[in-house]
Amino acid sequence: MVPVDYYVILSAILFTIGVLGVLIRRNALIIFMSIELMLNAANLAIVAFGSVIESFSGQIFVFFVIAVAAAEVAIGLALIVEIFKSKRSIDVDQVSGLKG
Amino acid sequence: MTLDLALFLVLACIAVASALGMLLSRNTVYAALYLVLNFITVAIFYLLLGAPFIAMAQITVYTGAIMVLFLFVIMLLGAENLPAPNALPWQKPLAIALAAALFAEAAYLLIVKARSLGNVLPPAEAINATENLRQLGVALFQNYLLPFEIVSILLLVAMIGAITLTKKEKGARSG
Numbered sequence: 001m002v003p004v005d006y007y008v009i010l011s012a013i014l015f016t017i018g019v020l021g022v023l024i025r026r027n028a029l030i031i032f033m034s035i036e037l038m039l040n041a042a043n044l045a046i047v048a049f050g051s052v053i054e055s056f057s058g059q060i061f062v063f064f065v066i067a068v069a070a071a072e073v074a075i076g077l078a079l080i081v082e083i084f085k086s087k088r089s090i091d092v093d094q095v096s097g098l099k100g
Numbered sequence: 101m102t103l104d105l106a107l108f109l110v111l112a113c114i115a116v117a118s119a120l121g122m123l124l125s126r127n128t129v130y131a132a133l134y135l136v137l138n139f140i141t142v143a144i145f146y147l148l149l150g151a152p153f154i155a156m157a158q159i160t161v162y163t164g165a166i167m168v169l170f171l172f173v174i175m176l177l178g179a180e181n182l183p184a185p186n187a188l189p190w191q192k193p194l195a196i197a198l199a200a201a202l203f204a205e206a207a208y209l210l211i212v213k214a215r216s217l218g219n220v221l222p223p224a225e226a227i228n229a230t231e232n233l234r235q236l237g238v239a240l241f242q243n244y245l246l247p248f249e250i251v252s253i254l255l256l257v258a259m260i261g262a263i264t265l266t267k268k269e270k271g272a273r274s275g
Contacts (some may be wrong), residue, residue, distance in 0.1 A: 001105070002108045003218070004220050005210070005211045005215050006112075008210045012203055012210060013203070016199050017116070020199045024192055025123070029128050029132075032170075033131060036162070044145055047146055050151075051150055051151070052217045056236055060244055063153075063157060063240070066161050066162070067251045068254065069166070071255050073166045079265060082265055
């Protein structure tokens with residue numbers, strides 16, 4: 001028997017690694033992958049809680065999250081390709097056109 | 101130690117190690133492949149939690165579609181090996197301290213709230229694939245039909261948006 005807090009701790013660790021990826025790395029693609037990692041960590045916690053209360057709502061919610069993540073990736077990667085075309089770089093420090 | 105717990109611990113080690121590999125690797129292609137490994141371990145966690153449909157959706161959508169799209173863009177841009185940027189010196193320690201604080205708070209709150217909930221269902225009870233799929237389908241198309249349709253419109257909008265974003269405009273200079 002696995003207590004649910006083990007899953008929750010694992011989910012918190014993965015989420016923290018995702019946050020670190022967003023904060024430390026300057027490569028836009030790695031930052032985007034870290035966001036995917038955070039979405040996955042949240043999904044894992046939702047499914048674990050759903051399993052504890054023996055309900056399907058958690059799984060359905062995760063299904064919708066996966067669908068929205070797919071849409072988000074399509075748009076986000078298109079934006080990154082556009083940024084690369086105009087800046088010749090995907091370093092987020094280079095995207096400072098609005099800086100005062 | 102039961103078999104469930106041993107399986108959980110081994111998979112958790114793989115998940116954390118692959119996430120750290122994604123965070124630390126210089127080469128973007130390696131980072132993407134580490135993330136694929138991480139998504140597959142999370143899919144196995146879904147199987148352990150009695151969600152076979154979500155596990156298969158995770159593998160097809162995340163590792164099959166999303167990460168392939170990532171690899172495609174990495175290779176399209178030729179961004180495998182970027183030179184290390186001259187980052188701000190105080191940024192990394194500050195980021196690590198903030199992330200540690202976030203983890204401590206989240207872990208404390210979640211454990212305090214979650215401890216009373218008890219154990220997850222053992223896989224032998226939780227996995228009953230046909231019954232799971234039938235109930236999931238009924239719930240999805242009866243109680244959650246409107247969100248389902250809205251998600252289909254969202255995917256259509258995303259598809260059109262991605263095409264219009266990357267398409268060359270007529271008469272515009274290159275790109």
